[in-house]
Amino acid sequence: MKKALLLLTWLCALSSFAQELPQPKREFRGAWIQCINGQFQGMSRDAMQANLTRQLNEMKACGVNAVMFQVRGEADALYASPYEPWSRFLTGKQGTPPSPYWDPLAWMVNECHKRGMELHAWINPFRAKTKGTTQLSTAHPYVKNPQNFFEYDGLYIFDPGLHENRRYICSVAADIVRRYDVDGLHIDDYFYPYPAKGLPIPDDATFSAHRNGFNDRGDWRRYNVNMFIEMLHDTIRAVKPWVKFGVSPFGIYHNNKAGSNLPGSDTNGLQNYDDLYADVLYWIHKGWVDYTIPQVYWEIGHKAADYDRLVRWWARYASKRPLFIGQDVERTVRATSPTQAGTDQMHAKFHLQRTLNGIDGSCLWYSAAVVRDEGGYASRLKQQYHRLPALQPLMPFIDDKAPGKVKKVKDLWMPDGYYLFWTAPKAKTEMDRAISYVVYRFGHKEKINLEDPTRIVAITPNTMMKLPYENGTTKYVYVITALDRLHNESKPVKKKVKL
Numbered sequence: 001m002k003k004a005l006l007l008l009t010w011l012c013a014l015s016s017f018a019q020e021l022p023q024p025k026r027e028f029r030g031a032w033i034q035c036i037n038g039q040f041q042g043m044s045r046d047a048m049q050a051n052l053t054r055q056l057n058e059m060k061a062c063g064v065n066a067v068m069f070q071v072r073g074e075a076d077a078l079y080a081s082p083y084e085p086w087s088r089f090l091t092g093k094q095g096t097p098p099s100p101y102w103d104p105l106a107w108m109v110n111e112c113h114k115r116g117m118e119l120h121a122w123i124n125p126f127r128a129k130t131k132g133t134t135q136l137s138t139a140h141p142y143v144k145n146p147q148n149f150f151e152y153d154g155l156y157i158f159d160p161g162l163h164e165n166r167r168y169i170c171s172v173a174a175d176i177v178r179r180y181d182v183d184g185l186h187i188d189d190y191f192y193p194y195p196a197k198g199l200p201i202p203d204d205a206t207f208s209a210h211r212n213g214f215n216d217r218g219d220w221r222r223y224n225v226n227m228f229i230e231m232l233h234d235t236i237r238a239v240k241p242w243v244k245f246g247v248s249p250f251g252i253y254h255n256n257k258a259g260s261n262l263p264g265s266d267t268n269g270l271q272n273y274d275d276l277y278a279d280v281l282y283w284i285h286k287g288w289v290d291y292t293i294p295q296v297y298w299e300i301g302h303k304a305a306d307y308d309r310l311v312r313w314w315a316r317y318a319s320k321r322p323l324f325i326g327q328d329v330e331r332t333v334r335a336t337s338p339t340q341a342g343t344d345q346m347h348a349k350f351h352l353q354r355t356l357n358g359i360d361g362s363c364l365w366y367s368a369a370v371v372r373d374e375g376g377y378a379s380r381l382k383q384q385y386h387r388l389p390a391l392q393p394l395m396p397f398i399d400d401k402a403p404g405k406v407k408k409v410k411d412l413w414m415p416d417g418y419y420l421f422w423t424a425p426k427a428k429t430e431m432d433r434a435i436s437y438v439v440y441r442f443g444h445k446e447k448i449n450l451e452d453p454t455r456i457v458a459i460t461p462n463t464m465m466k467l468p469y470e471n472g473t474t475k476y477v478y479v480i481t482a483l484d485r486l487h488n489e490s491k492p493v494k495k496k497v498k499l
Contacts, residue, residue, distance in 0.1 A: 022354045025453040026487070027390040028291070028324045028361025030066040031059050031370060032122070035089040036073040036130065039368065042092035045102050052108065058371045060115045062378050063386025065459075067112050068186050068248075068363065071105050072123035072172070074130050075141050075158070079105035079180070083172050085137035095137025109181050116436055116459050118392065120184030120246065121176050125169050125228070127190045129156035141168070150203060153196040160192060160224040160277075161206035169228070170235040177239045183485070184244035185236055189295060191225050192277045194270070221277035233288040242399065242431055242485040248293040248326055248363070249280045251310055253317070265313040268304045284321050290395055292318055293363045297328035299335035300345050307345075308338075311352050311359065319358030322393050325349075327362050333375025344375060350385050360393040388453045391438065392487040402488040403427060403434045406480050409495045411467070418469040420495065425482055434482035436461045438489065444475035450492060459483075472498045 033055065035041075040048050059067065071078040076087035076094055080103050085095035090104065098104075105121060112119040128142050131154035136142055142149050142156050148165055149156050158165040173185055192201060207217060214220035229247075236245050254273045256264030262273060263281065272278040283289045294314050298305040311325055327349065337343040353359050364370055370378050394400070404425030412419055420439070427433040439458040442448055449455070458465055467478075476497055482490040 021350060021385070023388050023453050024354065025391060025451060025456070026360070026393050028066060028322065028363070028393055029064050029386060029390060030068055030120075030293070030324065030361070030363035031064045031367040032068045032070070032363060032365055033367045034070045034073075034122075035078055035087065036070060036124075038089060041089050045098060045100055048104070049102075049107065052104075053111070055367050055371050056111055056115060056117070058378065059367060060117065062370060062381040063389065064117065064364070064370075065390060065392065066118040066120060066183070066363075067108070067367070068120045068122045068184075069105070069108050070122040070124075071176070073127070074124065074133060074156075075128040076137075079103050079176070081172070081175065083168075083175065084141065085139040088133065094133065094135065095139055105176070105180055105182075113181070113461060116461055118183035120186040120244070121180065121182045122186040122188065123173065123176070124190050125187050125232075126158045126160055126165075126192075127155060128158055131155060150201070152193045152201060153199055155193055157193055159203060159206050160221065160228060161203055161210050163210070163227075166224075166228040166231055170231050173232055174235050174239050177236055177243050182243060184246055184290075185232075186246045186248065187232075188248045189250040189272075189276065189278070192221055195275055218274070218277065222273070222279050225277050226279060226282060229283050229288050230286070244290040244395065244398070245288075246291040246293060247280065247283065247289050248295055249278055250276060251294050251296040251298065251326070252305060253280055253294075253313075263313075263317050266309050267306070281317055284318055287321070287397065289321055290398060291322040291324060291393075293324045293326045294318070295326040295365070297326065297331060297365060299331055300338050300348055301335075307349065308352065312356065315356045315358035321397075322360045322395060323358055324361040324363050325353060325359060326365055328365050329369040329374050329377050333377055346375075346377065346380060346385075361390075389456050389459050390453065391459065391483065391489070394488065395486050399431050399484070399486045400488060401432065401484075403432050403482045403484045403490045405491050406434070406437065406463075406482050406493050409480060409493050411495060411497050416466075418467045418497075418499075419464055420467060420478060420480070420497070421464045422480055422493070424463060425490065430485070432484060434490070435485055436483045437463065438481045438483060439465055440479040440481075440492075442477045442479065444477065444496075446477070448477070448479060448492070448494070450479065450481070450489075467497065467499060469499050474499050 077084045078090050086097050088094040109119045249272050252267050252269050254262045254264040254271050296310045298307050300307045333344045335345045407423040409422045424434050440455040441457045478495045479492045481492050
């Protein structure tokens with residue numbers, strides 16, 4: 001009861017403010033589902049599928065349109081991999097296949113697509129063993145080639161300075177993209193390891209043998225990661241050019257320092273460029289990433305890493321490619337709003353997201369916090385911030401050709417009600433194929449405006465939709481468009497009906 005009253009108070013307080021925010025027709029609305037926290041470890045197939053079904057249903061209801069599903073946390077697999085062993089985070093023991101057998105990635109691709117959601121396969125590229133793993137399978141790459149790794153603070157790391165490691169990880173990614181109908185290949189912030197105090201990275205031998213003309217160790221490490229990012233981008237493009245390649249880096253690129261020529265934020269924390277050797281802005285400038293999701297998990301007003309300053313910085317420097325902001329659900333609802341007494345920071349963060357030029361959406365850390373409605377977050381997504389559906393942001397640098405129009409739009413009575421049916425347009429290539437459809441509804445004499453998201457009644461993978469028939473006296477115009485894999489939208493086709 002107390003939670004319900006608090007939620008009602010928040011909704012009343014925020015209603016007028018949320019209504020004022022833009023409701024974009026296109027917006028990336030992602031959520032991360034991780035395995036590395038052990039939430040699925042040792043679950044039966046039926047229990048895990050029930051858990052994931054509940055998560056997907058709730059996220060669909062919350063307007064989430066993309067799921068980042070972790071399938072490789074430590075050179076292991078939550079899918080049938082010819083390269084790496086089954087994950088202990090699935091079966092409880094690395095190398096042991098699920099019994100009864102099933103493939104979580106294949107299952108998730110199908111379940112997400114049924115709900116009109118994208119599925120991005122999320123891999124950790126260089127981490128090969130987490131601190132909690134005590135036994136490796138004989139099929140693990142470290143067991144086969146230990147000389148290709150270094151140990152750091154309880155972790156095993158693929159040495160990024162070795163070309164064969166970069167090539168191997170790209171082969172793993174290519175296999176996922178080739179065999180599964182994923183919409184994206186997603187990596188996070190694990191490149192060179194997070195620094196442990198007083199513990200240098202043990203790559204002296206690699207630096208001596210493969211320095212590629214570099215004398216500065218930091219520049220050399222960034223070069224190694226740059227080469228990997230370029231190779232991974234090119235690998236994905238060669239296998240399936242429509243699959244998006246996204247990176248979710250740590251939330252700070254570089255702290256603003258006197259004498260530095262790099263663009264830096266007014267922050268004081270761990271840095272991508274200096275500490276993880278991840279030159280994210282360079283990747284964006286070179287066009288090697290299709291989207292970026294910096295993990296800006298702090299609250300507005302944080303002393304070392306203020307959310308407001310950081311998202312403005314990312315919007316200024318990283319918007320050459322689609323930019324989405326990584327949001328920490330729990331921290332957002334636990335922090336106090338800087339402007340509205342008695343409320344949290346959800347509205348303030350959405351206000352920044354939707355009013356700053358260069359930000360095209362967000363991704364929620366993490367799905368389980370959304371599903372349990374932490375701080376009323378899910379309820380407010382449904383009733384306010386995601387109350388309208390949204391198409392994916394355009395990526396014309398991959399493809400900007402729209403699919404053909406839908407065909408043979410008909411209204412028909414079926415045993416269970418009144419329906420609209422249509423036929424998919426013909427396509428010469430996979431890039432042109434329609435994979436989903438947008439259905440709009442307008443009043444009888446209302447002007448047709450496809451840029452108005454309030455008129456969208458469905459974004460669906462199906463070629464039919466049940467209509468809300470009442471008494472057959474009110475005239476409407478339904479408009480149907482087709483979307484390809486990159487959500488390029490076709491020309492509209494209209495159909496008049498009486499409901």
